[in-house]
Amino acid sequence: MSRLGRGLAAIIPVDVMEAGRSPNRSVDRDFLRRIPLDRIRPNPEQPRLTFNGPALEQLAESIRAHGVITPILVRRDDHGEGYILIAGERRLRASGLAGMEEVPCWVRDSMDAQDQLLLALVENLQREDLDAIETAESYRRLVEDFGMTQAKVAERVGKDRATVANAIRLLRLPSFAIEELRAGTISAGHGKALLALADDNQLRSALNKVLTEGLSVRATERLVARIARPDSPVRKAGPTVQVEKLGEGLTRALGTRVRVESRARSSKGRIVIDFGSKEELSRLVGLLGART
Numbered sequence: 605m606s607r608l609g610r611g612l613a614a615i616i617p618v619d620v621m622e623a624g625r626s627p628n629r630s631v632d633r634d635f636l637r638r639i640p641l642d643r644i645r646p647n648p649e650q651p652r653l654t655f656n657g658p659a660l661e662q663l664a665e666s667i668r669a670h671g672v673i674t675p676i677l678v679r680r681d682d683h684g685e686g687y688i689l690i691a692g693e694r695r696l697r698a699s700g701l702a703g704m705e706e707v708p709c710w711v712r713d714s715m716d717a718q719d720q721l722l723l724a725l726v727e728n729l730q731r732e733d734l735d736a737i738e739t740a741e742s743y744r745r746l747v748e749d750f751g752m753t754q755a756k757v758a759e760r761v762g763k764d765r766a767t768v769a770n771a772i773r774l775l776r777l778p779s780f781a782i783e784e785l786r787a788g789t790i791s792a793g794h795g796k797a798l799l800a801l802a803d804d805n806q807l808r809s810a811l812n813k814v815l816t817e818g819l820s821v822r823a824t825e826r827l828v829a830r831i832a833r834p835d836s837p838v839r840k841a842g843p844t845v846q847v848e849k850l851g852e853g854l855t856r857a858l859g860t861r862v863r864v865e866s867r868a869r870s871s872k873g874r875i876v877i878d879f880g881s882k883e884e885l886s887r888l889v890g891l892l893g894a895r896t
Contacts, residue, residue, distance in 0.1 A: 636675060638706045639687055641699060644678060647689040663694060664701035672699060675708040677723065687711070691723045722746070722760055736785050736792040740771040747772070754883065766859045769880040770796060778804050781811055790814060793821035796861075800828045847873075858891055860884065 676692035689696060690712065699707050743761075746752045754772070758765040774785065774795045781798060784790045794814055801807040810831055814824050847864050854862035858877065866873035879885045 636708065636710055639678065639709045639711075640706045641696065641704065643686045644676075644696060644707075644709075645681065645686060645688050647691070647693060660694065660698055661701065663698035667695070667698050667702040667704065672704070672707050675710050677712060678709045679712050735788065736771065736774055736795065737782055738786075740774045743768050743772050744775060754881070764859065766855075766861070769860060769884055770878075773799060773878075773880040778807060780808060784811065784815070791821065794819075794824050797821060797824040797828050800832055806831050858888060860888065 672695055674692070674695065676695055677690040678687040679690055680686075681688050687709065696707065743754075743757055746757045746760075747754060752760075754768045755765045758768045761768075771792070774782075774792060776799060777785070777795055781790075781795060785792070785795050790811070798807050798810060798814075801810060810824070810827055813819065813827060819827065847866050851862055851864035854864070854875070854877075860880075861878040863876040864873060865876065877888060879888055
């Protein structure tokens with residue numbers, strides 16, 4: 605089972621996963637039932653903001669032909685009169701397009717807002733449906749609104765901690781850069797490189813160059829370095845293979861991005877360690893054995 609699969613299993617209780625196979629018919633009635641679409645309200649914790657029209661129509665065609673194969677996960681609302689969607693919004697929307705009047709649902713009443721967000725997030729991550737900002741916002745909410753550590757978020761969604769920390773850092777970008785990330789015209793890697801520019805005007809100029817010239821992430825990093833340190837001597841040669849391997853080793857060991865920068869015509873250089881929060885800085889200080 606993949607790491608994301610384990611993350612999903614950690615969120616959905618065994619009794620829900622196994623209810624359909626249970627010999628106890630009362631368990632089936634408690635958890636698996638067909639519910640009219642008009643009694644199901646959207647998940648307020650849904651991290652995904654956009655849905656692809658053609659892909660949704662293709663799913664609707666499949667549902668017209670074969671029905672809803674995988675039940676949708678819902679919980680009863682606070683009044684007990686309707687249901688709130690927890691996971692399966694694409695299936696629910698496509699069922700509506702397909703003209704379905706009701707859909708099969710697992711009903712789970714003991715799920716709180718944190719678990720709703722986690723489950724919707726994992727479901728979308730498994731299909732890689734979220735853009736970089738939707739993912740970052742979901743991680744941020746789990747940390748800030750629900751008090752989870754970045755390490756705990758990483759464990760629950762099946763990612764490494766550095767991935768979660770770097771995703772959250774993207775939210776520091778100005779709105780015009782975030783819009784490009786949402787549109788998919790730049791990648792998360794471009795966004796991370798642009799974060800090194802504190803001045804919005806410089807960042808806008810760099811972003812425009814990235815877009816007009818179609819710069820790669822590596823080329824963007826070099827561009828940002830030139831803008832951030834215009835008076836620094838330009839290195840004619842890039843880092844040696846040995847230096848790059850040392851940087852990659854430190855990145856793996858510390859769980860965050862580490863750059864080893866050597867100077868031209870010299871054996872000297874510097875090590876730059878990225879951190880995305882006070883919590884992450886404290887963790888790195890502890891790993892390095894420094895005293896505070």
